[in-house]
Amino acid sequence: MSFSLAHTKFNKRTINQLLVATVLGVSASSVAFAQTAGKAADKKPANASSAPAAADSAPVSNIKIGFVNTEKILRDSAPAKDAQTKIEGEFKKRDAELQKLASTLRTKYENFDKNAPVMSDADRTKAQRELSDLDTDLQRKRREFQEDFNRRRNEAFSGIVEKANAAIKNIAEKENYDLIVQDAVTVSPRIDITDTVIKALDNGK
Template identity: 25%
Template sequence: MSKKITIAIILFGTLFTIQDAFAQVKIGYTNPARILSTLPEVEEVDNQIEALINESDAELAQKATELQKTFTDYESVMNTLSEQERSAREEELMALNQQFEQDRESMMNQIRQRRGELMRPIIEKMNVAMQEVAEELGLDLILNEGTSSGDAIVFFANSEQMNITNRIIEKIK
């Protein structure tokens, strides 16, 4: 019996120690998307990416026009071709279409990669400011109001005082 009481006292004491440790954690929250939207550097990145997209779109449009002409040319002569010739041309057309899709995907990846490269120093700047604000306020943890793609997450803050977004914006500028 005394063994059970001893275990219960140890568990009870451990529970209060854990609860006390969590009660001392200072938490803040922020909205990185809002922070980034206030920075002129992000607008410059968006302009560069838009120019890259326009350039890529023009190149893809030219390739699409050429591909469409090749398909049209095939359709106009396909009834005059033998079964073997038709089969060979259709395989060639499928390969050209697949190459077009690969080029399109490659361009999209290049755009995403370039945006990441351009945003990296801006994100780092934001993270440094966030760390400085956390140190100034003695915060142990900073939560994000949303996901990296901007989707809302289940989030509740009892006090707006925990929102450090404006302090981070001030620190960055």
């Protein structure tokens, strides 16, 4: 793989913007209760029984949570791999042209560096201007290539994101998940359902 395509990655921030956390079955009041349960316990009457408090907090402790690694989905799922291969094919010709232009610039610079001591001032100035123009053209084309590549990739992966969201929602409903998140500091493999989502995408691609 050549330089331009090999160094093109899908930005994590873009992934997080595309694939939002799927939240099912948890009402606003339940979330509010989870955040204030401790304060409510402190304010209860001295003669109040502890049984009702235990009963109230039980639903919170039984919440079923899942985790989805969005980067892995957009890297390892079959639809993502197919899209990546297709896009790289679309940009292969432009990428080769960039490599050719970079090679030409490198050769001209090496020749200039070798011959500069014996060149006239006029020829040296002309050669330097040509090298500068070639470098400017190369940088512009690289920038345009990267922008077009990223735009095309985002378009293709948006469709995969929609399918992934649908798969996550379907899994959550079938397996009674209350909350599925996509970002966390640390995650137990026990609640990671990424492979399940990838399998659903692969089967439905």
